[in-house]
Each structure stands twice: as structure tokens, then as C-alpha cells.
Amino acid sequence: MLPGTLKRLVAxxxxxxxxxPTAHLGRSLVMVDRLVMGPHASIGPGNTIRHLSELRMGEGATISSRNWIVGVPKGAxxxxxxxxxxxxxxxxxxxxITVGHNIDVTDRVTLGKQAAVAGFGSQILTHNLNLVTDLFQPGKVTIGDYGVLMSGCTMQNNTAIPNRSVVSAGSVVVTKLKDELTLYRGNPAEAVRxxxxxxxxxxRQGRQQQVEEQMTEWANGA
Structure with a gap:
């Protein structure tokens, strides 16, 4: 609830x-061991982020709003x-990371440069229950540079989206997808084109530049 400057000082x-100094930390619950926010990085309002060893955000990285990002502490x-x-x-x-996503950070979740968990209501899971051993197993999840996970998708543990690829809305990723420049779709997600x-x-080089270019195109066409 503190003003931005005082909030950064206390943190x-x-x-x-x-x-x-240019990063923005909104009215969200953030309970992590270590937080690193680069220039113009932003955490919006209404997020719950807790039990992470580290939340590291590069330049311009954004967590928008109403996301549930929860880990399991080391040593649990x-x-x-x-x-x-x-x-x-x-x-x-x-x-x-846009709005209303559920991200389990039992193990590491990595989003590459310009990668996006887009739309609404996707789930990223970094653990599962092994029915043979009756034990929980963690596993990392990676979205490569310029990779996109659209609305309502699920990524299971030990999975990946390659660089410059898109997973269509409602799909379920159960393996490490490998081909770049590919649209994936379905349950399980498979290459379609x-x-x-x-x-x-x-x-794209940065969202601010993209917004400025779109405004210029709109003004020129108006």
C-alpha cells in the first residue's frame, strides 16, 4: 500500500x-526470498506471488494482474x-504474463526474451504425482524466446515451447516441443503448420516501441 518510491526503499x-528505480511494483502480495526487477519491469495489481526462492524479471518484463504464482519452498x-x-x-x-493465470513454481519456470503467457486462464504445472511410486515429482517448464502460450492452455511439468512458436488456445502441452516457427494445437499439442x-x-524489440509504432500507423491512417 506504500507509494512506489517508499515501497522500493523498504523492499x-x-x-x-x-x-x-524505473520498475513498478503494484498492489500485489509478493512473498519471495529474492526479487530482482530490471528497468521498466512491472508487477500489476491483484497478483499472489509466494513461496518462491527467486522472482527475476528482466528489462520490461511484466506480470499484469490477478495471477496466482505459488511455489513450494526448498526443503519442504x-x-x-x-x-x-x-x-x-x-x-x-x-x-x-497477462491476466488470470495459475502458475505452479514447485520447480523452475523460465520465460525467454519476449515470451508470453497470453490471454486468460492458462495453467503451468511443475509437478505431478507418479502413480507407480505414489510420490510427487517436480520438473522444469520453459517457454523459449518469442514463444507464446495462448488462452486456456495447460503446460505439464518437464515440458517446453521452442523459440518463435505458438501454442493455440485450449491446448495441452505434455512433452518438450522442438520445432521452431511452428503452430501447435490440441490435446496433446501437436504441430499443425x-x-x-x-x-x-x-x-519486436520492446512493447513500448510496438505501442509507439501502432499509434503512428493509426495516426497516419486516420
């Missing part, structure tokens, strides 16, 4: 967090055979 002095007795799991969320420059390398999304 850096009392908690040891690293928050760039539920994972005695996995002492090296990493309950952290790492977002590279201009990576984006190749995407052109010329898509503007795959060449």
Missing part, C-alpha cells in the same frame, strides 16, 4: 530485493528425493 533495505518434506529443485520464476527481457519467419511478433 531494498529490509528485504534485500533489487528493484530498479513433500519432495525429499529432489533436493536440487529450484522454485523460481525467471523472466527474460520483455517477457509477459509452419509459421512465417516474417511475423512482426518474432521481431
Amino acid at each position: 531494498s533495505r529490509l528485504l534485500g530485493w533489487e528493484i530498479h 518434506p513433500v519432495y525429499p528425493k529432489h533436493p536440487h529443485r529450484d522454485p523460481s520464476l525467471v523472466m527474460d527481457d520483455f517477457a509477459l 509452419t509459421l512465417p519467419e516474417t511475423l512482426k511478433f518474432f521481431h
Whole structure:
């Protein structure tokens, strides 16, 4: 509830967090061991982010609003055979998590440069129950550079989206997808067609620049 400048001061002095002077920390519950926010990184209102070893956000990385991002602390007795799991969320420059997503950070979740968990209501899971051993198993999830997970998708643990690829709305990712420049769809998600390398999304440099370009195009056409 503190003003932005005072909030950054308290967070850096009392908690040891690293928050760039241009970063924005909105009215959200953030309970993590370590927080690093680069230039113009942003956490919007209404998010719950807790029990993470680290939340690291590169330049312009954004967590919008009403997201549930929860980990399991290191040393928790539920994972005695996995002492090296990493309950952290790492977002590279201009990576984006939009609105209303549920992200389990039992193990590491990585979003590459310009990667996006887009739309609404997707789930990212970094653990499952092994029915043979009756034990929970963690596993990392990765979305590569310029990779996109659309609305209402599920990514299971030990899965990945390759660079410059898109998973269509409502799909379920159960493996490490491998082909770049590909649209994936279905349950389980499978390649349905190749995407052109010329898509503007795959060449964006930063969302602020994109907004300015769109405003210029609109003004010129008005």
C-alpha cells in the first residue's frame, strides 16, 4: 500500500530485493526470498506471488494482474528425493504474463526474451504425482524466446515451447516441443503448420516501441 518510491526503499533495505528505480511494483502480495526487477519491469495489481526462492524479471518484463504464482519452498518434506529443485520464476527481457493465470513454481519456470503467457486462464504445472511410486515429482517448464502460450492452455511439468512458436488456445502441452516457427494445437499439442519467419511478433524489440509504432500507423491512417 506504500507509494512506489517508499515501497522500493523498504523492499531494498529490509528485504534485500533489487528493484530498479524505473520498475513498478503494484498492489500485489509478493512473498519471495529474492526479487530482482530490471528497468521498466512491472508487477500489476491483484497478483499472489509466494513461496518462491527467486522472482527475476528482466528489462520490461511484466506480470499484469490477478495471477496466482505459488511455489513450494526448498526443503519442504513433500519432495525429499529432489533436493536440487529450484522454485523460481525467471523472466527474460520483455517477457509477459497477462491476466488470470495459475502458475505452479514447485520447480523452475523460465520465460525467454519476449515470451508470453497470453490471454486468460492458462495453467503451468511443475509437478505431478507418479502413480507407480505414489510420490510427487517436480520438473522444469520453459517457454523459449518469442514463444507464446495462448488462452486456456495447460503446460505439464518437464515440458517446453521452442523459440518463435505458438501454442493455440485450449491446448495441452505434455512433452518438450522442438520445432521452431511452428503452430501447435490440441490435446496433446501437436504441430499443425509452419509459421512465417516474417511475423512482426518474432521481431519486436520492446512493447513500448510496438505501442509507439501502432499509434503512428493509426495516426497516419486516420
